[in-house]
Amino acid sequence: MYRTHTCGDLRISHAGQEVTLSGWVQRKRELGAMTFVDLRDRYGITQLVVDDQSSDDLKEAVHQLGREYVVQAKGIVRERSSKNDKIETGEVELAVTELNILNPAELPPFTIEDETDGGDDLRMKYRYLDLRRNPVRENLVLRSQMGHYTRAYLNEQNFIETETPVLIKSTPEGARDFIVPSRMNEGQFYALPQSPQVFKQLLMISGFDRYFQIVKCFRDEDLRADRQPEFTQIDCEMSFVDQEDILNTFEGLTRHLFKKVKDVEVTDFPRMPYSEAIANYGCDKPDIRFEMLIKDITALAQAKDFKVFNEAEFVGAICAKGAGSYTRKQLDELTNFVKRPQVGAKGLVYVKCNEDGTFKSSVDKFYDAEDLKAWAEATGAEAGDLILVLSGDKNPMLSALCDLRLEMGDRLGLRDKNVFKPLWVVDFPLLEWDEEAKRFHAMHHPFTSPKKEDYHLLESDPGAVRANAYDLVINGVEIGGGSVRIFDSELQAKMFDLLGFTPEEAKAQFGFLMNAFKYGAPPHAGIAFGFDRLVSLFAGLDTIRDVIAFPKNNSGRDVMIDSPSTVAEAQLDELNLALNMKEEK
RNA sequence: GGUGGCGUAGUUCAGUUGGUUAGAAUGCCGGCCUGUCACGCCGGAGGUCGCGAGUUCGAGUCUCGUCGUCACCGCCA
Numbered sequence: 001m002y003r004t005h006t007c008g009d010l011r012i013s014h015a016g017q018e019v020t021l022s023g024w025v026q027r028k029r030e031l032g033a034m035t036f037v038d039l040r041d042r043y044g045i046t047q048l049v050v051d052d053q054s055s056d057d058l059k060e061a062v063h064q065l066g067r068e069y070v071v072q073a074k075g076i077v078r079e080r081s082s083k084n085d086k087i088e089t090g091e092v093e094l095a096v097t098e099l100n101i102l103n104p105a106e107l108p109p110f111t112i113e114d115e116t117d118g119g120d121d122l123r124m125k126y127r128y129l130d131l132r133r134n135p136v137r138e139n140l141v142l143r144s145q146m147g148h149y150t151r152a153y154l155n156e157q158n159f160i161e162t163e164t165p166v167l168i169k170s171t172p173e174g175a176r177d178f179i180v181p182s183r184m185n186e187g188q189f190y191a192l193p194q195s196p197q198v199f200k201q202l203l204m205i206s207g208f209d210r211y212f213q214i215v216k217c218f219r220d221e222d223l224r225a226d227r228q229p230e231f232t233q234i235d236c237e238m239s240f241v242d243q244e245d246i247l248n249t250f251e252g253l254t255r256h257l258f259k260k261v262k263d264v265e266v267t268d269f270p271r272m273p274y275s276e277a278i279a280n281y282g283c284d285k286p287d288i289r290f291e292m293l294i295k296d297i298t299a300l301a302q303a304k305d306f307k308v309f310n311e312a313e314f315v316g317a318i319c320a321k322g323a324g325s326y327t328r329k330q331l332d333e334l335t336n337f338v339k340r341p342q343v344g345a346k347g348l349v350y351v352k353c354n355e356d357g358t359f360k361s362s363v364d365k366f367y368d369a370e371d372l373k374a375w376a377e378a379t380g381a382e383a384g385d386l387i388l389v390l391s392g393d394k395n396p397m398l399s400a401l402c403d404l405r406l407e408m409g410d411r412l413g414l415r416d417k418n419v420f421k422p423l424w425v426v427d428f429p430l431l432e433w434d435e436e437a438k439r440f441h442a443m444h445h446p447f448t449s450p451k452k453e454d455y456h457l458l459e460s461d462p463g464a465v466r467a468n469a470y471d472l473v474i475n476g477v478e479i480g481g482g483s484v485r486i487f488d489s490e491l492q493a494k495m496f497d498l499l500g501f502t503p504e505e506a507k508a509q510f511g512f513l514m515n516a517f518k519y520g521a522p523p524h525a526g527i528a529f530g531f532d533r534l535v536s537l538f539a540g541l542d543t544i545r546d547v548i549a550f551p552k553n554n555s556g557r558d559v560m561i562d563s564p565s566t567v568a569e570a571q572l573d574e575l576n577l578a579l580n581m582k583e584e585k
Numbered sequence: 586g587g588u589g590g591c592g593u594a595g596u597u598c599a600g601u602u603g604g605u606u607a608g609a610a611u612g613c614c615g616g617c618c619u620g621u622c623a624c625g626c627c628g629g630a631g632g633u634c635g636c637g638a639g640u641u642c643g644a645g646u647c648u649c650g651u652c653g654u655c656a657c658c659g660c661c662a
Binding site: 174344 | 588621
């Protein structure tokens with residue numbers, strides 16, 4: 001038996017017992033005649049003591065110990081003469097009688113501590129060591145718990161957990177597929193699923209009624225802090241439901257998780273139409289922990305002789321509460337922020353609302369106090385506030401104002417990681433115009449149903465048709481999304497037509513689904529939560545990397561196992577593949 | 586595909602206007618120390634300044650390229 005207890009178990013009540021512990025050496029403190037060793041496992045740290053009374057062999061053995069050695073220690077639990085109230089086991093120590101070095105360890109490239117001294121590079125290369133650190137392990141424990149509570153909740157709601165295939169078929173819509181060559185079918189390829197979308201719809205047709213799966217999805221697109229090429233979804237689908245049923249069910253799941261995992265009561269799940277989100281927040285995933293709404297002041301701003309505004313399609317403003325005392329330097333920082341190519345504004349106009357009721361702006365030459373007062377009224381600015389104004393083409397400026405708003409939210413401390421504000425964004429457009437391909441593509445996916453009241457626009461103005469689609473946004477993070485599906489093969493055919501598929505192409509790609517619809521498809525709808533994002537939100541992290549045991553870096557590489565990698569010529573041969581690398585310039 | 590940040594000891598970082606032998610902390614190694622728990626004290630080792638070219642009498646420092654990494658834009662039904 002390697003151990004009778006873990007390193008987090010022992011308490012004063014164990015005093016006098018003979019126990020055996022196994023773990024890693026966290027740290028050693030040699031005080032001449034006596035030596036203390038902190039022994040660590042995932043449950044905690046227990047102090048081992050070897051003192052003057054011990055045998056020479058034992059003294060020599062403990063002297064040999066280095067960081068991260070794996071050891072087994074047998075001994076008697078005793079009360080400490082000087083206690084440590086910082087750790088759970090701090091009242092006791094193990095007076096070692098027998099010490100086995102189970103495995104020595106080379107010195108790790110970074111020390112295993114909560115506040116690591118290793119950079120991201122090293123941590124990723126030695127991820128198995130990084131995972132020994134408490135903060136990273138705790139993230140994965142959190143993830144495990146959230147998976148557990150998700151399953152428990154959905155089981156309780158009669159959902160059936162069903163696995164769907166990972167080797168499937170490439171489809172033209174959506175993200176790039178990862179493809180996998182088939183040895184037995186020369187020249188043909190599987191694709192890894194971007195999501196189990198069509199399978200879960202087929203399960204509805206099979207009468208499964210309520211399906212869920214915590215499942216890997218794969219998208220071959222560029223990475224971000226919150227995007228990995230393989231990621232995990234809580235994927236669900238329900239039959240005989242409308243949008244309202246889905247929203248209620250998954251509000252329930254979200255509440256359940258917050259309550260069970262964080263002991264936080266989340267009550268409000270407001271609904272906001274997509275159009276309102278864009279107008280007020282400049283994006284489709286507003287952070288509603290704070291107001292600072294975008295106001296259209298185009299008409300007010302164009303009342304005078306300021307060329308920049310007069311030539312702009314749109315002039316928009318936000319009011320930063322209490323920022324009226326911003327210095328020249330701070331305003332310059334904001335100006336540089338909005339002028340970054342990623343934000344894309346040409347410049348920034350500010351209006352300081354002074355405590356004495358006067359205004360100081362960067363456009364005082366063009367606007368008098370009356371004008372600026374009108375701006376203040378429009379933005380809700382009062383004495384002590386700062387109005388920030390951007391102008392230009394409407395859509396880019398809304399997007400820039402969104403960035404600026406979040407920046408100001410950060411600067412003013414309005415984005416508390418311990419406050420959680422969910423929001424349903426609803427009534428998304430059905431279609432999006434793709435300027436490059438000169439055609440529409442589905443904003444959500446091609447199986448999303450249009451709103452009934454917009455059916456009449458399908459022919460005349462497809463871009464204006466709204467969909468029965470919804471996103472769950474929490475604190476400005478898109479946590480999940482879904483839609484009410486089309487369950488009528490004729491409407492589905494119409495949809496493919498709008499997306500520019502010929503009937504033949506549609507049949508080749510999705511014929512199986514349209515066929516299935518002919519055999520009694522129930523009305524159904526679904527949703528998928530980004531599990532990694534949800535966990536990182538709960539963990540208070542900005543990146544999903546640290547809630548994934550073995551993540552990939554910015555360029556989609558696993559630097560630990562060094563993948564992707566080339567394969568042997570023989571493997572390519574077997575698959576009838578030949579490389580066609582582009583010549584280096 | 587693009588924009589920007591970073592790259593100096595095992596690690597985290599500092600390094601002045603381009604100027605002598607590149608520093609600190611921590612870690613590591615050795616010694617001393619009987620109640621430490623970020624132990625303490627003394628001593629020691631440890632550097633391809635990512636790589637390559639260029640400018641210069643002289644480059645960690647400036648320029649160009651390249652590689653790695655991070656953040657973002659495009660992209661992500």
